[in-house]
Amino acid sequence: MSATVLHTEVGVSDEKQTAAKSAGRRFGALVVRLGAIAAFAAIMAYFVIFAPGFTSTFNLINVVEQSAILGVLAYGMTAVIIGGGSDVTEGGIDLSIAANMGLCAAVYATLLSMGYGDFLSVLAAIAVGMAVGALNALAVVGLGILPLLATLAVLNVAAGMELTLTQNTVVGASSPLLGVLVSGSFLGVSALAWALIVFSAIMIVLVHGTSFGLRLYAVGGHPEAARAAGISVPFYVSFTYVLSGLCAAVAAILTVSRLSASTPGSGELLLSVLAAALLGTVFSRRFVPTMGGTLLSVLFIGLLANGFQLLNVSSYWVNGVQGALILLVVAITSFARGSEGSR
Amino acid sequence: MTRSMKGLVKALAFGLAAACSVAAVSGASAEELSLKGKRIGVSAIGTDHYWDLMAFRGIQDRVKELGGEVIALDAGRKDQQQIAQLQTLIAQKPDAIIEQLGNLEVLNPWLQKIRDAGIPLFTVDTATPHAINNTTSNNYNIGAEIALQMVADMGGKGNVLVFNGFYSVPVCKIRYDQLKYVLTSFPDVKIIEPELRDVIPNTVQSAYSNVTDMLTKSPEKGSIGAVWACWDVPQIGATQAVEAAGRNEVKTYGIDGSPEVIKMVMDPKSSAGAVAAQQPYEIGKTSVDNAAEYLAGQKVPPFTFVPSVLINKENAAEKGKPFLDAAEKAGVQ
Numbered sequence: 001m002s003a004t005v006l007h008t009e010v011g012v013s014d015e016k017q018t019a020a021k022s023a024g025r026r027f028g029a030l031v032v033r034l035g036a037i038a039a040f041a042a043i044m045a046y047f048v049i050f051a052p053g054f055t056s057t058f059n060l061i062n063v064v065e066q067s068a069i070l071g072v073l074a075y076g077m078t079a080v081i082i083g084g085g086s087d088v089t090e091g092g093i094d095l096s097i098a099a100n101m102g103l104c105a106a107v108y109a110t111l112l113s114m115g116y117g118d119f120l121s122v123l124a125a126i127a128v129g130m131a132v133g134a135l136n137a138l139a140v141v142g143l144g145i146l147p148l149l150a151t152l153a154v155l156n157v158a159a160g161m162e163l164t165l166t167q168n169t170v171v172g173a174s175s176p177l178l179g180v181l182v183s184g185s186f187l188g189v190s191a192l193a194w195a196l197i198v199f200s201a202i203m204i205v206l207v208h209g210t211s212f213g214l215r216l217y218a219v220g221g222h223p224e225a226a227r228a229a230g231i232s233v234p235f236y237v238s239f240t241y242v243l244s245g246l247c248a249a250v251a252a253i254l255t256v257s258r259l260s261a262s263t264p265g266s267g268e269l270l271l272s273v274l275a276a277a278l279l280g281t282v283f284s285r286r287f288v289p290t291m292g293g294t295l296l297s298v299l300f301i302g303l304l305a306n307g308f309q310l311l312n313v314s315s316y317w318v319n320g321v322q323g324a325l326i327l328l329v330v331a332i333t334s335f336a337r338g339s340e341g342s343r
Numbered sequence: 344m345t346r347s348m349k350g351l352v353k354a355l356a357f358g359l360a361a362a363c364s365v366a367a368v369s370g371a372s373a374e375e376l377s378l379k380g381k382r383i384g385v386s387a388i389g390t391d392h393y394w395d396l397m398a399f400r401g402i403q404d405r406v407k408e409l410g411g412e413v414i415a416l417d418a419g420r421k422d423q424q425q426i427a428q429l430q431t432l433i434a435q436k437p438d439a440i441i442e443q444l445g446n447l448e449v450l451n452p453w454l455q456k457i458r459d460a461g462i463p464l465f466t467v468d469t470a471t472p473h474a475i476n477n478t479t480s481n482n483y484n485i486g487a488e489i490a491l492q493m494v495a496d497m498g499g500k501g502n503v504l505v506f507n508g509f510y511s512v513p514v515c516k517i518r519y520d521q522l523k524y525v526l527t528s529f530p531d532v533k534i535i536e537p538e539l540r541d542v543i544p545n546t547v548q549s550a551y552s553n554v555t556d557m558l559t560k561s562p563e564k565g566s567i568g569a570v571w572a573c574w575d576v577p578q579i580g581a582t583q584a585v586e587a588a589g590r591n592e593v594k595t596y597g598i599d600g601s602p603e604v605i606k607m608v609m610d611p612k613s614s615a616g617a618v619a620a621q622q623p624y625e626i627g628k629t630s631v632d633n634a635a636e637y638l639a640g641q642k643v644p645p646f647t648f649v650p651s652v653l654i655n656k657e658n659a660a661e662k663g664k665p666f667l668d669a670a671e672k673a674g675v676q
Contacts, residue, residue, distance in 0.1 A: 052435075059434050066427040168540045170511040172448045182452070255423070259449045263422045264542070305424075309431050312414050315424075 032332045036282045047307035067302035068196035074276035075203045076247030078294045083240035085220045094244045095151040099158040100132045102266030104252030106162045109173035109262035118177040126249040133245020137238035172261045181257035204291045376635040378411030384437040388445035389420035393601040394623045401627025429453045439634045443467040446511045465634045470513045478630035481648040482514045485619040486521025488653045492617045493596045500531035501568025506577045508540035515573035541577040550580030558588045570595045575604040585614040602670040609659040617655040
């Protein structure tokens, strides 16, 4: 509290200095951003030259396939961050998304193993995913709880429900839909890779090609201005959480197909999902999350693990590099935020 | 009755151990093995447990010893990651793949793909029809031995708390099924329902709180006679919980032989009743020998058993020491 007061006082007392500082910061942010992109490019170039088999079509399709689940989840997270604003502490964030996926996968696999068909099981998984999203929306929009805390609580609810349902065991599943997802392919590209391509196209068009998407950015960037322009801020913010729940359900079905089962431990994906959504901001000039940026960073994370394995570098390095890049991006966003003044 | 039972168990154990060691010796006495110019892919679900780490190391050390190149992949206990690693590994076309533990239901379709790609597959502690050879301990024997030890210590009657969270892991399935089979002969020993679920991570903490809760629920002494788990990390939490609750009549049983647990069994005051100690490092090495033999055109049996030892309160001082020495040599506490 006292820190905020102090900050405001400083801001009022010497505005000129702040302006000069903000220009400097903007420049600094640009340098760091270009540096990050250069680092991405350098790593990729290194893989292309030195990692055997890295550029083969087969390998690249493998990576797209491996990125599908993370990608779908990261889109959900990105939508929430766009709608809620990208302030790391107060802005939009959905910490429950990975746990929600675990719950949806458990529901889907359990219903399949009980003999219900694909239609009903898919429907139930989607309903559960969206219901968890709606619970987030209720907590954030309805009750006004900080998204960080609200979704953290919902994370625990979802994880607890998954444990209750599966007793922390592996629930095997097979169905015609899963069969298609596992072994289907079209034009030499596997079904799982297609799932990511199609889902990406839908999300990019929805967020970057429609007036709906434009309003979503307005709501996240300047809620007051959006409200003044007659946009229903609560509706848009709620929508992002429900959309995030839907993404969790879609990712759940893809997971069950890939693992032939619902397994415990889905929550572990959260860090990668956050990393993908945060890293994606580097690809935008204003450091805002975009669907395209998220797609690039998801593929980057996938290529990183793949390239290291092909080079026979320990997989433990992947986490380290990922962590270093997140640090870099958070540094950039705080640079950028500094340039916007006190907020 | 109890004493003769124990004697029988001991005789059986010695007999089997002797038979196993003979088999192991004859397997290793093949001519000079070499993996020169060969690339061996190794995929492990995780290495956070003593057993997993030692087996993983044993595989890598042996491949290097034989002059081969190793592609070592640790999935960090994440199924998604292990599948991605296996998928990329198949594309890398190594001369052989050694797969170590994991959920069989998740793995099987991918192990099938390894075979479809024409890559010889060997497994460690993972019984699957897709592997050319599975190197492991004799888990049928281990499961029966530890169950019989438990029944003997309980005097043939009482209630058992059972952790059964990993029935989808093949070795746990075998050990659990053997426990159930042994108990068919001892109807006075009953498994308390519902069974407990061991988890990863936070295995010790979770086992501690589960067992504490159950002890609180059944406060009268003698209402619970033993705690059983298919590996020994839950046993650590269970033993601590029993001791903290002052319920020393409850004994704990597990499998693997982590140094920490062997020390508990060696401590006469500890509630750890027994542990079946395996030789994970040897198991890892032996699986590589099998792969090398196969690549040299020799015939390889579908499974190889590396001897294990039942360490109980009576023999702990003598039998436990070699295992602790091996752990110390490897630098693992």
